[in-house]
Amino acid sequence: MVPPPVIQTYPLSSYSFKEKETKIGKDSSVEDRLARMKLNYMQEGMRISVEGILLIQEHNFPHVLLFEIEDTFYKLPGGKLKPGEPEIEGLRRKLSSKLAATSPSLHPDWQIGECVGMWWQPSFEDVMYPYCPTHITKPKECKKLFVVHMPERGNFAVPKNVNLLAVPLFELHSNRQKYGTIASAIPLQLSRFKFNYNNPQNILP
């Protein structure tokens, strides 16, 4: 038998979540975002973005950490790489900016794991595909999703104006209407992994 890759999970209560200062989004509408993408594309070429899937357990079942933005939009932590920036380094930078206390000395040593999916945006429209569509030679964005292996314990800090939710895989599965194309596909992209649930009684103090 080929053993499946393993993701260790720990209870949500193993982590502390503090508030940090409000982060103002760069765009106030989808149109603004697409206009900014267009400008960036002309200057830098295809946008490469990286996002992290951070998993915790509740009731011996995996939950994904998702930002909820204005009660309507769900997003993994991550963002755009700088031109030439390595993926793993860029994802670490983005995770610290979105999920860690401001002082660099408090930034976790993020353990970036397997890439589980790539999404392609063929044009300046808000639609992504899990493949680069045929006849598209110049896609506008490639988004890569990575598993982030969680430590046994940790301290996070989340901007005041966003909610961080732990959403179970069964809630995301086939729920594109609510969670969007990318988050609703996470259960399918994680289905090759085995989850190892570490319950409090098994964790040494």
Add this chain to the structure above:
Amino acid sequence: MVPPPVIQTYPLSSYSFKEKETKIGKDSSVEDRLARMKLNYMQEGMRISVEGILLIQEHNFPHVLLFEIEDTFYKLPGGKLKPGEPEIEGLRRKLSSKLAATSPSLHPDWQIGECVGMWWQPSFEDVMYPYCPTHITKPKECKKLFVVHMPERGNFAVPKNVNLLAVPLFELHSNRQKYGTIASAIPLQLSRFKFNYNNPQNILP
């Protein structure tokens, strides 16, 4: 940058498909199938099945080989492991039984690659999930999907009574209605791979 794993594809025309004798399915209805599963479960415990994703290219885009059964049902080649049978060995056996000429000397040397997903059936109902649902301690089936790396050329043989189709990823994507839960999720489960299209002019004779 972390290079994505690569799947080499070759044009459909690199392969020959012959007919072989009709294969009679074991069940004549979904009810029959579930009744047989129940009986097997009592004798052997959880059913473990393995299926192969064989990819070819047309118009520089990946297509998945799928059996079409009675114009309504689509299935990857594969099947149930024997008790104790190793996965890779069992998948090779199943691929030869479904896709190769009868003589063992003509069986391809199947190159079984990455596991891309696992599906769980919690009860004796025809519903599968990409995770083992909470509170299910005795799932009835686990189905594992593997990439099968295709040779540059090959000869296949398909039972007279089934159609083998090459379906492009864009046709499968989000088309659960037509292709079913498992086949429609393949594009999401392959999205982390890079496809390397080998066109005829690049292939040495």
